[in-house]
Each structure stands twice: as structure tokens, then as C-alpha cells.
Amino acid sequence: MxxxxxxxxxxxxxxxDGQGASDFRICAFNLHHFGDSKAKKSDVMLTLAKIITRCDVCLLQEVRDSKGKALQQLLDRLHSYDTGHVYKAVASERLGRSETYREQYVFVYRTDTVTVTGQYQYPDDRPGDVDAFAREPFVVRFRAPMTAVKEFVLIPQHTTPVNTTKELDALYDVLDQVKKMWKTEDVMLLGDFNADCGYLAKKNRKNVRLFTDKNLIWLIDENADTTVRLTTSCTYDRIIVHKGSFASTVVPSSAKPFNFQMEYRLTEEQALEVSDHYPVEVLLKGHRSTxxxxxxxxxxxxxxxxxxxxxxxxxxxxxxxxxxxxxxxxxxx
Structure with missing residues (x-):
């Protein structure tokens, strides 16, 4: 009995506790120099596992895994922490203009809720604007049958701080090309855009088509702080979607930073060991079957x-x- x-x-x-159980979470997280040294810190890896396993798809940035071992260690940690799901990753090549500093875009995803149906490394060879990006976007198309949208495209970008305005404007050309190539407007742009404070002055927004195009919606609140340090308060990390059918599948008010320092009761020093950014996230509505x-x-x-x-x-x-x-x-x- x-x-x-x-x-x-x-x-x-x-x-x-079932409310929102069918919602689909997309995240973007700048891991701040993720590589061998960070992968050796068990407490940091545990916190990363807690954060990433909250998401159905999580874009990781600043992955500097030169030996190709740290990412696999992270995936192993995810599986040991969350035995209820299988996680896979799809990664770009190592990107950057310097031989000594390169990064990868990595999408980690749950295989039971989403599959990869296409990928495209933007060649950054647009006539008149060759090499516009320090880290050109690695675009991935996903199928998520239990969401209202079913299939969507994610365009990541980690802008270089010294050239934020130009790179954000050039990202509009990537968006335009991807929409035509895959014949869809179900596209989301996300990542560490450095889109605030000293890197993107408000007066320069008129020069960024991602801002001036009224068909695009910036989901993260302008007053949101996506930085860990108490001495900064900037909305660097962003999520953008196209108006229309895709925007209607977004759960209202769900786009926000995830304050893992507060959630896991970390000191500022402990949180900075993980990253100097908070991840940003958004929920997509689930299929009408719950x-x-x-x-x-x-x-x-x-x-x-x-x-x-x-x-x-x-x-x-x-x-x-x-x-x-x-x-x-x-x-x-």
C-alpha cells in the first residue's frame, strides 16, 4: 500500500508541475574561453551541465577547444548529469582571423526533441564586403516536431567588440541569403552580439538593418543585464526573430537571461569561473498535444x-x- x-x-x-512541460527551450551561451583548462574544473563543468541540460538546443560560443577534447568532455558531463536524455553536438570549424585565437560555434541538442536537417557555413565572400566577420556564422536548420513551428533555422553570431556595428549590419545579409536558400522566414538570430554599452552606441543603430527592419523583433529586453560582473550592466546577448508565424510560436515574455549565479547560489567569483555572461533563452510553444x-x-x-x-x-x-x-x-x- x-x-x-x-x-x-x-x-x-x-x-x-506539468505546466510548460511541452515548451521548447532555445538558449545561447558565451562560455568565455571554454577549452582544456575549464574542462578540468569539475565544479565548473557541473554548473555548465546544469545550465545546458535545461535547453533543448543550446548555442555555445567562445569554444576554444584546440585539442578537440574539451567538447567531448562536456558532452560526457551532460550525459552523466542528465541520464534521461541523449545529447549531441554539431560544431563549426575553428573560426578567426588570427592563427593563435580561434573559436567554434557549437550547437548542443537533445536528440529526442530535435534533429539537425541542414547546416551551412557562411563563406563571408559577399562582393564589396569580403571578410565582414571575424567569426562568420555557422547556420543550422533544426526539425522539432513537438513544437508549433516544426522546423526552424538558427543563425549564431559572436561579434568582435571593435567592429560590432559593421558585423551586426552584415548579419542582415546572412539572414537574407538563408531565407532565400532554405525558403523560410522561420529564422532566429542569436548570440553574443555585444549589442550595448560602449560597443554599440544607440546613435549607431540607424546604421544596422537588423534594427531598422520593422519585420524583425528583438526579444531580449533592452534593460536586461546579460553580464555576470556586478560592475557592468549591459545587454550584450540577444535573440531576434522574424515577425509572423515564427514570432507567434514564441511563448510571451519567455525571452530573458538566465541568472545562474542566483539560481545556483554562487558567489561572483564562482560564477565568473563559469562565464562572464549569462545565457539568454526563449521558449517556443509546444505542439497542441501535451x-x-x-x-x-x-x-x-x-x-x-x-x-x-x-x-x-x-x-x-x-x-x-x-x-x-x-x-x-x-x-x-
């Missing part, structure tokens, strides 16, 4: 959107009532 009651209690907790999972068991609710939401609401009310009754009984044993 006791074991069966505990099983029921576990299920009911899962139902009560599942509540408890271990390997799922209860699916299908039908019209309104009917599904009403059914979910009714289930939660029932679960809360049953949960309170069950807890009372367990306390009186």
Missing part, C-alpha cells in the same frame, strides 16, 4: 487547443485535490 501510494504521489507531483511524463510513462492530451488546455486545467485541479488528500493520509500512518 505504501509503495503504491508513493508511486501515485510521484505521478501527481508530475502533473501539478504530455505529462512520469519516468517512461506519458499521458497524452489531444484535440483543439482550447479543449486541451481545459483538460489540463481540470487534471491539475483534480491532482491538487488528490495530492493534498494523499499527503494527509501518509502523515497519519
Amino acid at each position: 505504501r509503495s503504491s501510494s508513493l508511486l501515485l504521489l510521484s505521478f501527481l507531483v508530475g502533473v501539478c 504530455s505529462f511524463r512520469n519516468g517512461g510513462t506519458s499521458l497524452a492530451l489531444t484535440g483543439t487547443k482550447g479543449t486541451a488546455h481545459q483538460t489540463i486545467f481540470n487534471l491539475k485541479i483534480f491532482a491538487l485535490f488528490a495530492l493534498s488528500h494523499l499527503v494527509f493520509q501518509m502523515l497519519t500512518w
Whole structure:
């Protein structure tokens, strides 16, 4: 009796906590010089695992894995921390103008919720604007059947601080090319744009087409601080989507930085060991079929959107009532 009651209690907790369970999280995180030395710090790797496994897709920037070992160590750490999912990564070549300093864009993703259907390394050879980027975008197309959008494209960019305005404007050409190449407007631009404070003066925004094109939406609030240091307050890291069908699949007010320092109760020094940036994230609405999972068991609710939401609401009310009754009984044993 006791074991069966505990099983029921576990299920009911899962139902009560099921709000947003079908939402799909996309993240972008500047890891700040991620390579061999950082991969050797077990406490840092644990925090990275906690952060990254929150996401269905996570763009990693400033990956400086010259020996090709740190990324695999990170994936191993993700799997040891989160045994419920399988994670894979798709990475760009090592990018940069200097032989001594190069970075990779890396997309880490959950294989049970999303698959890679295409990738494209922007050649940065546009006539009249050759070599516009220090780290040219590595564009990836994903299929996520349990989201409302089903398939979308992510364009990452980590701008160089000394040339932020020019690189952000050139990113508009990448967007235009990708939309034509893959015949879609379901495109998201994301990453450390250095799009604030001394790197992008507000007076220069009129020179950036990503700002002036009214069909684009900048999702991260202008007053959000995406930096860890207490001495800075800048919205460097951004997420941009196209208006229309894709924007309508974004969960309202879900785009924000994730303050891992506060979430995991770290000191500023401990947080800076992880990164000097907070990741930014956004949720996409799930498919109108919603599942509540408890271990390997799922209860699916299908039908019209309104009917599904009403059914979910009714289930939660029932679960809360049953949960309170069950807890009372367990306390009186």
C-alpha cells in the first residue's frame, strides 16, 4: 500500500508541475574561453551541465577547444548529469582571423526533441564586403516536431567588440541569403552580439538593418543585464526573430537571461569561473498535444487547443485535490 501510494504521489507531483512541460527551450551561451583548462574544473563543468541540460538546443560560443577534447568532455558531463536524455553536438570549424585565437560555434541538442536537417557555413565572400566577420556564422536548420513551428533555422553570431556595428549590419545579409536558400522566414538570430554599452552606441543603430527592419523583433529586453560582473550592466546577448508565424510560436515574455549565479547560489567569483555572461533563452510553444511524463510513462492530451488546455486545467485541479488528500493520509500512518 505504501509503495503504491508513493508511486501515485510521484505521478501527481508530475502533473501539478506539468505546466510548460511541452515548451521548447532555445538558449545561447558565451562560455568565455571554454577549452582544456575549464574542462578540468569539475565544479565548473557541473554548473555548465546544469545550465545546458535545461535547453533543448543550446548555442555555445567562445569554444576554444584546440585539442578537440574539451567538447567531448562536456558532452560526457551532460550525459552523466542528465541520464534521461541523449545529447549531441554539431560544431563549426575553428573560426578567426588570427592563427593563435580561434573559436567554434557549437550547437548542443537533445536528440529526442530535435534533429539537425541542414547546416551551412557562411563563406563571408559577399562582393564589396569580403571578410565582414571575424567569426562568420555557422547556420543550422533544426526539425522539432513537438513544437508549433516544426522546423526552424538558427543563425549564431559572436561579434568582435571593435567592429560590432559593421558585423551586426552584415548579419542582415546572412539572414537574407538563408531565407532565400532554405525558403523560410522561420529564422532566429542569436548570440553574443555585444549589442550595448560602449560597443554599440544607440546613435549607431540607424546604421544596422537588423534594427531598422520593422519585420524583425528583438526579444531580449533592452534593460536586461546579460553580464555576470556586478560592475557592468549591459545587454550584450540577444535573440531576434522574424515577425509572423515564427514570432507567434514564441511563448510571451519567455525571452530573458538566465541568472545562474542566483539560481545556483554562487558567489561572483564562482560564477565568473563559469562565464562572464549569462545565457539568454526563449521558449517556443509546444505542439497542441501535451504530455505529462512520469519516468517512461506519458499521458497524452489531444484535440483543439482550447479543449486541451481545459483538460489540463481540470487534471491539475483534480491532482491538487488528490495530492493534498494523499499527503494527509501518509502523515497519519
